[in-house]
Amino acid sequence: MTDTPQDLFPEATPTVAERMAAEALIVDVEGFEGPLDVLLTLSRTQKVDLRKISVLELAHQYLAFVQKAKQLRIELAADYLVMAAWLAFLKSRLLLPPDPTEDGPTGEELAAHLAFQLERLQAMRDAAARLMARDRLGRDFFARGQVEEVTRVRSVRYTATLLDLMQGYARIRTRDEFRPFVMDRDKVFTMEQALERMRGLIGYAADWTDIASYLPEGWGSDPVRRRSATAATFAASLELVKEGHLEIRQSDTFAPIHLRKRS
């Protein structure tokens, strides 16, 4: 304790008890909830009503606390240092005679607000303690243990507006123009149709005949219909070849395809 820099605080030599308290504080600095918490703890060493607290003395104590932390090479968070700077400023305001040219609150006003903050924080802590000490549900008093089933009779009422109705109708009436992926059945000749048609015709195909002659009637002129009918007829022919009813040949690429009944 011999290295305590008492000369730093000539105006208020800390007592042994204060020094010990300050050291204990530093060791525990992690446990504090910020500078205001430290100030509140320090203020208790004054053993007076918070309303009669000496803010000047408190400022000394806090600055000593920060100084001590520095000596012990304890990193204090920035807000502790900001508070130290503010308290140093407050101290000077309190000690020096007021400068009439300077604006802003007086040292006394600042000190009074700090005292108010400390008192308010303490009051909230006391209130919190009283609150937590109350009889509490699930600990001191209890709700009904057995939950009786409340049957929920749920009924759903459906509704719609006239606008919904009209929009719905409008939606249907205008859908044709945009309906995606709806096959135009008029222009599709299915393989099943072709197969059925071919089965009826192959009995007559003793000689090699161009597949084009097997296209159904009325499907040859419209290119879209023609394409569909050709594809279906060709696929049906392959199926019949596979089944062993038909023979198929093509002499060259893109040359006509010929069909003949298998003998």
Place this chain on the structure above:
Amino acid sequence: MTMQPPTEEEEQSLFKAPPMGEQERMVEAILFATPEAVTVKELESRMPHGCDAAEALAHLRKRYEGRGVRVVRIDDAWAMRTAPDLGYLMQKETVETRKLSRAAIETLAIIAYHQPATRAEIEEIRGVSVSRGTIDQLLEMEWIRFGRRKMTPGRPVTFVVTPIFLDHFGLENARDLPGLKELRAAGLLENRPPVGSFAMGPDREEDEEDEAPGQSELFED
């Protein structure tokens, strides 16, 4: 923990059971807070030494006679239960208002505009099959009813809208429904952009967003 040995007098009062009124309160609180039925033995094990749970129970039972809550015996255990005649109070009625599905609205619209309409006609116009659930729902709401059978092969049933429907939509009769021309004039027949386009009208958007075409059919009924 150390304790001073009690003096004889203290020992006396220490083992004196609480008054019966107090015991009754204890049994009441325990039965209330405990989810399961509690046996006399268990009651006594939880109450201060010397209590007579059976007697306290008898008093409590009497106190609750005719009340909204009763003390009942379940096997050899005791519990508190609401009076059976008040069971109907344990029902909670909630009415939820929900919007009709898109399928139902469209079906309803077709019936309203084309009545009498057969199911086949509805399907033809909508381009998808109509689920039984949709028709049943509209019938149940009493917004549509069966009309005369059609004089076509198979004599299919038809559907028509009801006075309840007209009342709900504030119509005097179905002919009051706006025609296509009016719908267009009101901006209700604006051409919808092809699927995949991003430029959508503001009030259409909502419609498109929450109901992908065809999807609602999947969730029908």
Place this chain on the structure above:
Amino acid sequence: MTMQPPTEEEEQSLFKAPPMGEQERMVEAILFATPEAVTVKELESRMPHGCDAAEALAHLRKRYEGRGVRVVRIDDAWAMRTAPDLGYLMQKETVETRKLSRAAIETLAIIAYHQPATRAEIEEIRGVSVSRGTIDQLLEMEWIRFGRRKMTPGRPVTFVVTPIFLDHFGLENARDLPGLKELRAAGLLENRPPVGSFAMGPDREEDEEDEAPGQSELFED
């Protein structure tokens, strides 16, 4: 749907409420069966037409005075709870409440006593910033909820305590908080702004920043 018009006598009895004793039984059964507090409005919605739940409650409350179970008021709702002096019998039922941190307890007290309280106000009183986790924990426990935004610059959200908080601490309403009057009289609940430009405590701006505008709008009532 058609109905026979009721005779005058039927109409009379149809709208005559059950006798008060019966209404008391009903309220008793409903409160008994429902672990959460029930509002007078909800009671009446579950009881037959014409019942006066408030009056029935007054009778019931009187009947349970001094019993092992009590009828307690929580804001505008009512519940049945065991008498606190019998808590020692109920060790078995005790539910371990999550241990709250000192920061959480203080934050809760500040919200309860200063409500509606903004985050900045809580920070101003405690002299440190409030972690999101603390607020989240209290919100999750449903002890606090979002209140209306303050009509100050930035329209910060506020926090208020909930009926679940009141129920947990056996309070009829937030005005019953212990020592509230004294604290108010001592001027300790005033929101005294810091003097001069040397505002202490955490930066106010932070508060505005981490609240995405509109997000808390969702929770506003």
